[in-house]
Amino acid sequence: MIDCARQQVRVIGALIIREMHTRFGRHRLGYLWVFFEPLLLGAMISLIHGIRGNGSSARNSFEFFSIGYVMFFLFRGLMNRAGNTIASNRSLLFHRQVTLPDMFFARHIIEGVACSGVMFVFTIVGIALGGEAPDSPVKMMCALGLMLLLGQGVALVIGAATSEWEGIDRLVHAMSYLMLPFSGLFFMVEWLPDWMQEIVVWVPTVHIFELLRDGQFGDRFSANYDLTYVAGWILIPHLFGLAGLRLARPRIGLE
Template sequence: MSSLVVSDTLSPPNTHTPSAVGRARSRATSLASLRAIVALMLREMSTRYGRSPGGYVWAFVEPVGALLVMSFVFSLLIRSPSLGNSFLLFYTTGYLPFLLYSLTLTSVMHALNFSRPLLLYPAVNWIDAILARFILNTLTSVAITSIVLVGILEFTDTTAVLAVGHMVSSLALAALLGLGHGTLNCALCGLFPVYVQFWSIASRPLLIAAGVFFLYEDLPANLQNVLDWTPWIHVTAMFRQGVYPTYAPDFISLPLLMAWALVPLMFGLLLLRRHRQRILMQ
């Protein structure tokens, strides 16, 4: 009996409690996921921008060229823009937040197909592929927006009083919308390949619905009632509010924007979690 007591007394305390082990495993998993995301981002940077002459230069040239064409064409048709006196600045403030949304959505939508060979390795998770493309394209789009907007204000006669808070909020919501819609589209494209063609057709009017070419306040009441329930024109109006100090849209709804972003994101994640193996095997 005494030997048992001595043995219990001399045994070392158990320092590896279940909670400590759980925290260590969670930390190791987080670090592995972070390394995978960074590796996927570097791979995409070298694949998308490293193989073409000019690389990242084309990411800035394309939106600038589109804006110049739009400004020239509409300046021939319309005497003055709805806000200010610069067609280039007016269309820039509508096009750039929509471009961030569109690029983020398209990138996330094809995340699993792009990283399909790497997803066969246990160290790379399907959500790592989505986050890598989301982060990289969001950062790229924000850089494009900043450089293009600053360049227009610097090299033209246009002046503006910028409210950075409204602009940052608009870009953040545009990125969140792109993530939500892109994640749901990623699942639907994997489950139903014909959905790719359907989305290509259905998404074409979105540039108009976003209010790139007009103001919400200039539309008839019946069209306003329809666009009230769409998220894109809210994002565009919020960005323009940050560039034009006299513009104060009162129709912007943050709850509506969050619902449009988070509900598709939730359903997309649920579908991908349940059917990811089926999608990757196609």
């Protein structure tokens, strides 16, 4: 059992290196783009909202939007890249040690590490700009981990479905943008009318964003989240996704 685990760790490590070379080239400076992309996008989103607002409250603060967008960038990135994961790594299936889930795990580790680093940078910048230190960095990291797991489960389902129906990939890209206003990135539940609160709490990402803001701002706001509900949304897609990949594996031809 231990030997098998070590072997899979080595396989995933090799896939991470290959993915980095494929996406960013073999020049070491190219690897920095994995950090610069969410860093630049998050900074632009937060600056736009900071200019539009007065910047004196959490609703318009730099850290509210910058760190929040990094979380959504992680989730959207895992979804959007899921469709071509199998196609771009199909030749690796010649190696018996490489499995379909390994391909996804390698990509997700890269995205998770990059977004963790960017979140740390934005936290430091927010403090330097006059903001307060996070109330609970542990809660913030837990929120990032939950978003990674939720996105991973959805990505596994998308990957399994795309192996059978390629057109699903186009639908996923559109849906990733349509869900932006309802994800919890731009609001906290307590800011909404009662009737709207009853609707948005059905969205699992809202609970994760509430946990993030609880870690950022503490008692300044009343966070509303149910981690049991989030756990269900993480577990069920993982089960369906892993089962779907197992069924799809015999039908995936090698090129």
